């Protein structure tokens with residue numbers, strides 16, 4: 001480690017990090033409805049206080065993004081630190097500790113968002129704070145904080161952020177979704193479709209006089225489930241998956257149903273393209289099923305030999321003292337929009353374990369939170385070629 005790196009790491013403040021994360025968890029931002037603006041405003045103020053140039057970008061109903069920078073000399077493109085303000089709801093299963101209490105037990109901070117992803121956000125903010133506090137520190141590119149709202153729904157915030165053109169000077173993208181401090185460099189895309197099967201009603205004692213829309217739907221779903229696109233399994237992401245999240249049809253037990261609808265979620269590794277795949281499923285749907293596109297996300301794949309990947313692997317190995325190999329993840333992040341738009345390398349690394357995502361009794365270990373801050377500090381210092 002260089003002297004400037006040591007100097008920055010000495011400025012990491014564990015107690016302030018814990019307090020910050022508790023504040024983030026206690027400010028409820030479950031999506032729906034989101035209403036993340038109140039937290040976005042608070043974070044914008046916090047970043048201003050630690051010396052960053054900050055812009056708040058409100059949108060929709062009480063929603064908002066925050067873009068903040070530590071300015072570099074402009075000799076290198078910037079590095080994006082990405083996180084989202086919204087969380088999923090706390091769910092039906094009762095929690096052992098209150099989901100918005102941010103209580104500490106057994107060196108863990110519990111609460112909705114502790115892992116996904118207010119823990120990651122707190123670690124990125126504290127890394128930026130450590131850099132900003134180090135006197136005389138010079139960077140060759142900007143450290144760009146890009147925190148968004150609406151990530152757990154339809155990525156509304158990041159789409160607006162890209163449309164605004166405010167982060168187009170970046171050269172690399174790092175998002176702190178939970179990975180257990182592993183370095184992930186690829187993510188699956190998604191294809192969301194709505195199927196509507198048609199039929200003809202009849203009395204159920206004479207089903208041959210009608211056409212059962214539910215059977216038509218079931219037959220289509222089986223065809224869709226068995227369908228294998230021409231494709232070689234991705235080295236980090238494996239094969240596509242398919243699941244049906246919603247199905248509706250029928251009115252009475254003794255009436256042959258004439259409609260049935262279903263919503264289908266397909267997760268797609270590269271190089272498969274959602275829109276091309278959609279055309280294949282449309283062919284499978286045949287005459288009795290109409291298929292509409294709800295939304296899609298492109299997959300992201302980063303070359304393991306990309307220098308940014310090496311920087312992140314080295315930083316994670318040094319701080320965790322564990323060998324790291326690049327991995328991939330089946331979920332998508334804000335990276336699907338930003339990395340595809342600007343052709344940036346993607347690294348996902350965050351302090352809580354991946355399996356913790358959307359669980360009840362969600363937590364992050366305080367020691368992993370602090371390691372996260374140090375890893376993000378090193379990534380920023382090295383990618384932006386810091387000098388004293």
Ligand SMILES: [Zn+2]
Pocket residue numbers: 084116117151177
């Ligand atoms: Zn997330």
